[in-house]
């Protein structure tokens with residue numbers, strides 16, 4: 081959704097194109113299934129339909145209908161849910177958007193909707209993965225999340241040359257040029273207030289900063305504790321979104337046959353989601369996503385070699401520490417899935433590896449349980465009534481993080497109060 085980032089740079093008086101080089105990914109992702117079936121997913125429509133037809137010819141029609149459902153959801157939500165909170169009064173745009181109602185299939189169960197549109201087990205497994213983009217299960221999420229595959233197909237998947245972190249670096253440069261003073265590594269221990277409005281923050285270092293406005297970018301569920309409530313319950317384990325088990329690796333040699341984006345699917349999708357959300361254990365046979373940015377951008381590696389990001393979904397941590405044995409076990413399951421999917425044996429070629437567990441993600445970023453996306457989107461209430469962007473009790477206290485309205489992931493986080501029109 082490059083226009084979201086263009087808007088963000090424009091708000092800072094700059095042009096995105098002067099700072100970033102977005103590259104459209106073609107194909108989007110290489111998908112490999114447990115029985116060895118593999119194909120490229122491409123947002124080039126004729127090419128993609130040629131991939132679908134041999135799987136199950138009727139799924140070509142199913143894909144059209146699924147895309148149309150996503151398109152109608154997008155038209156409905158872009159001027160309503162994405163721009164405003166669901167409980168605010170309608171504005172001028174609302175009637176235009178609401179003509180897309182009633183939306184058959186839009187409010188049921190996501191997995192059932194996917195199964196109703198596709199007969200191919202490969203396409204079902206592929207489209208069932210999209211709710212995990214917001215840390216949720218296809219078996220519990222509303223079909224409204226069909227907007228995610230639509231957005232990806234319609235507007236494309238993008239890489240930012242120099243890797244995603246260059247977005248952060250360019251925003252830091254813009255802020256510095258505008259005279260904004262940044263204090264990285266300054267943990268906020270307390271949001272101070274006078275009972276009516278936020279008055280500033282106490283830092284963990286002991287310093288106090290007065291403020292007219294406090295904007296919370298961390299997980300909103302941490303706010304009661306930051307406001308001084310010793311008894312505020314954290315989110316229930318069952319309400320938390322997914323965390324991840326991540327390996328960041330630098331390889332000595334190049335992998336010319338590996339795709340930039342690739343997903344290796346579990347041999348048993350239903351069991352995987354049951355283990356993640358019901359049993360709350362790391363999956364026996366996880367679906368693994370691999371991102372090799374150096375396949376597109378050689379500037380991110382010195383000479384030969386590759387930079388490899390590997391992630392498998394993991395349940396949010398519930399206080400258990402990930403000891404060396406658990407990490408080794410989870411890592412072995414990840415590499416077993418990759419090996420069975422034909423991914424090259426890279427372990428002996430790694431010059432560096434950094435492993436991130438849910439516990440480490442949680443501790444580093446103050447995310448309860450390492451939940452990446454705040455609460456999950458199970459049921460329409462949790463999907464749509466996320467914490468609002470303005471505190472209902474304290475003036476001057478705002479929320480912008482991925483745990484709040486409208487959703488997690490980079491475009492929603494960068495789009496608060498900005499336009500979702502293309």
Ligand SMILES: Cc1cc2nc3c(=O)[nH]c(=O)nc-3n(C[C@H](O)[C@H](O)[C@H](O)COP(=O)(O)OP(=O)(O)OC[C@H]3O[C@@H](n4cnc5c(N)ncnc54)[C@H](O)[C@@H]3O)c2cc1C
Nearest residue numbers: 266267268297298324444445446452481482488489490493
């Ligand atoms: C492994 C992984 C893969 C992902 N893949 C994708 C992807 O492919 N596409 C996508 O769009 N999104 C992806 N995401 C999700 C995306 O990173 C998040 O949704 C997004 O970063 C949320 O942005 P944010 O600004 O709300 O919060 P964050 O980026 O989490 O920033 C919040 C910041 O606040 C800081 N903070 C919290 N509490 C305090 C405190 N008390 N004092 C001071 N600082 C504090 C944290 O340390 C953190 O730096 C991924 C996330 C992970 C972990």
